[in-house]
Amino acid sequence: MEETEPKTSPSKKKLSVVRNPVNxxxxxxxxxxxxxxxxxxxxxxxxxxxxxxxxxxxxxxxSFYKEDHQRIYAAIMDLFQKSEPIDILTVTQELRKRGELDxxxxxxxxxxxxxxxxxxxxxxxxxxxxxxKHIQRELIKISSDxxxxxxxxxxxxxxxxxxxxxKLFEVAExxxxxxxxxxxxxxxxAVRQLEIISKQDGTSGVPTGFANLDRVTGGFQKSDMIxxxxxxxxGKTAFVLSLARNAAVDFKRPVAVxxxxxxxxxxxxRLISSETEISGEKLKKGTLEGWEWEQLNSKIGPLTNAPIxxxxxxxxSVFELRAQCRRLKxxxxxxxxxxxxxQLMTASVEGGKGNREQEISTISRAVKGIAxxxxxxxxxxxxxxxxxxxxxxxxxxQLSDLRESGAIEQDADMVMxxxxxxxxxxxxxxxxxxxxxxxxxIIAKHRNGSTEDVKIRFQDHLAKFVNWxxxxxxxxxxxxxxxxxxxxxxxxxxxxxxxxxxxxxEPPF
Numbered sequence: 001m002e003e004t005e006p007k008t009s010p011s012k013k014k015l016s017v018v019r020n021p022v023n024x025x026x027x028x029x030x031x032x033x034x035x036x037x038x039x040x041x042x043x044x045x046x047x048x049x050x051x052x053x054x055x056x057x058x059x060x061x062x063s064f065y066k067e068d069h070q071r072i073y074a075a076i077m078d079l080f081q082k083s084e085p086i087d088i089l090t091v092t093q094e095l096r097k098r099g100e101l102d103x104x105x106x107x108x109x110x111x112x113x114x115x116x117x118x119x120x121x122x123x124x125x126x127x128x129x130x131x132x133k134h135i136q137r138e139l140i141k142i143s144s145d146x147x148x149x150x151x152x153x154x155x156x157x158x159x160x161x162x163x164x165x166x167k168l169f170e171v172a173e174x175x176x177x178x179x180x181x182x183x184x185x186x187x188x189x190a191v192r193q194l195e196i197i198s199k200q201d202g203t204s205g206v207p208t209g210f211a212n213l214d215r216v217t218g219g220f221q222k223s224d225m226i227x228x229x230x231x232x233x234x235g236k237t238a239f240v241l242s243l244a245r246n247a248a249v250d251f252k253r254p255v256a257v258x259x260x261x262x263x264x265x266x267x268x269x270r271l272i273s274s275e276t277e278i279s280g281e282k283l284k285k286g287t288l289e290g291w292e293w294e295q296l297n298s299k300i301g302p303l304t305n306a307p308i309x310x311x312x313x314x315x316x317s318v319f320e321l322r323a324q325c326r327r328l329k330x331x332x333x334x335x336x337x338x339x340x341x342x343q344l345m346t347a348s349v350e351g352g353k354g355n356r357e358q359e360i361s362t363i364s365r366a367v368k369g370i371a372x373x374x375x376x377x378x379x380x381x382x383x384x385x386x387x388x389x390x391x392x393x394x395x396x397x398q399l400s401d402l403r404e405s406g407a408i409e410q411d412a413d414m415v416m417x418x419x420x421x422x423x424x425x426x427x428x429x430x431x432x433x434x435x436x437x438x439x440x441x442i443i444a445k446h447r448n449g450s451t452e453d454v455k456i457r458f459q460d461h462l463a464k465f466v467n468w469x470x471x472x473x474x475x476x477x478x479x480x481x482x483x484x485x486x487x488x489x490x491x492x493x494x495x496x497x498x499x500x501x502x503x504x505x506e507p508p509f
């Protein structure tokens with residue numbers, strides 16, 4: 001018989017492919033890194049004193065993969081902070097003073113770094129690659145930690161999700177949290193902020209559009225939690241919508257509005273009514289005259305591109321609020337958040353029933369945490385207890401009237417009340433002046449400023465607030481009348497579009 005060449009079995013063929021060192025290397029994975037570029041960037045910083053200004057906002061010491069390079073860059077940063085020259089000799093001397101010169105490879109290694117680069121022409125591009133590698137390493141670490149914790153049944157899944165999102169947000173912002181900051185850096189920040197404020201007529205925060213309020217507060221400040229409380233019907237929603245409109249349209253500050261009671265369409269109708277000076281009732285029914293259609297089309301323009309972002313999810317949880325705020329901060333750079341209102345929120349995604357006072361305390365602390373984390377003011381509306389109504393004589397609200405929890409008062413940096421004596425049938429004040437149209441913003445708590453009563457005007461038939469010293473104020477003005485505030489802009493008025501259910505015990509505003 002003729003001998004035939006033995007055939008290779010399919011399994012052996014497959015096995016030979018698996019053993020191919022080209023397809024499956026025998027070494028493990030290395031973390032993302034660019035050590036050669038790290039050497040090039042450090043060499044450029046030693047050669048060109050101007051190169052550091054191109055990378056100082058991109059790189060931090062921890063951005064470097066090699067620990068030796070982290071130490072060298074930290075020494076360069078310290079020399080820069082002290083306004084001392086940066087070159088081979090000064091960096092070597094700085095590392096020697098730190099006791100780290102031998103650790104990084106000695107003076108010879110520092111000198112060798114300058115041989116890694118011909119010029120500093122591409123230092124910024126190289127620095128961005130190093131930063132990207134650092135971000136990749138951070139993402140790997142976060143993912144590994146998340147995977148490990150996901151297998152742990154004792155960890156609440158929503159706490160795990162919230163923690164993972166917080167870490168990802170930190171990476172996206174490029175700001176790794178620090179445990180402390182030195183006085184030199186803090187003083188420099190404070191001086192720079194003072195210089196900016198001096199050019200803005202004392203308004204250091206987000207302007208409200210109400211001159212007297214801005215005078216007292218300097219605008220709503222970053223990281224502050226502001227609580228606005230009042231009894232139903234005082235105009236809470238109308239007032240904060242005016243703040244949102246003024247900040248977004250007049251001062252170009254992006255604002256997020258979380259409306260747990262009213263729909264986004266109702267809020268937009270209020271904004272349209274305010275901007276066009278057309279009755280909210282007419283907008284609700286669609287009974288506009290021809291000239292009113294023309295007025296609507298001609299005046300609605302400023303709202304078209306206004307950076308106002310509305311979320312009307314009912315029963316919003318603290319977890320969902322934090323997630324939405326982080327995304328809006330990252331994507332839209334929001335400068336202020338408004339929550340309408342606090343008692344309608346839930347402390348957990350499940351919305352389980354429990355001790356309501358404890359739940360409100362949890363929500364209040366979380367809202368303050370959001371303000372501090374995103375470094376923006378958060379305005380939270382709150383209901384007042386019925387103790388205001390049962391008091392004889394003076395109906396002015398007090399801090400003890402905050403509904404359901406004293407934690408709101410403790411967490412808030414500022415607490416304001418809206419008080420309208422006319423609402424309680426009081427027609428004259430102590431000096432026998434008419435209270436018609438009078439509304440007071442009672443600043444009952446102001447952690448970083450004075451407590452005052454700020455007067456503003458309220459037009460009842462328009463549900464609209466204007467500045468107190470508005471020369472154009474007419475209590476009985478027609479719906480089509482144009483009224484402007486001290487800033488020369490229309491101030492938002494609120495219609496009563498949401499008062500559809502007459503059986504509702506507490507009106508929306």
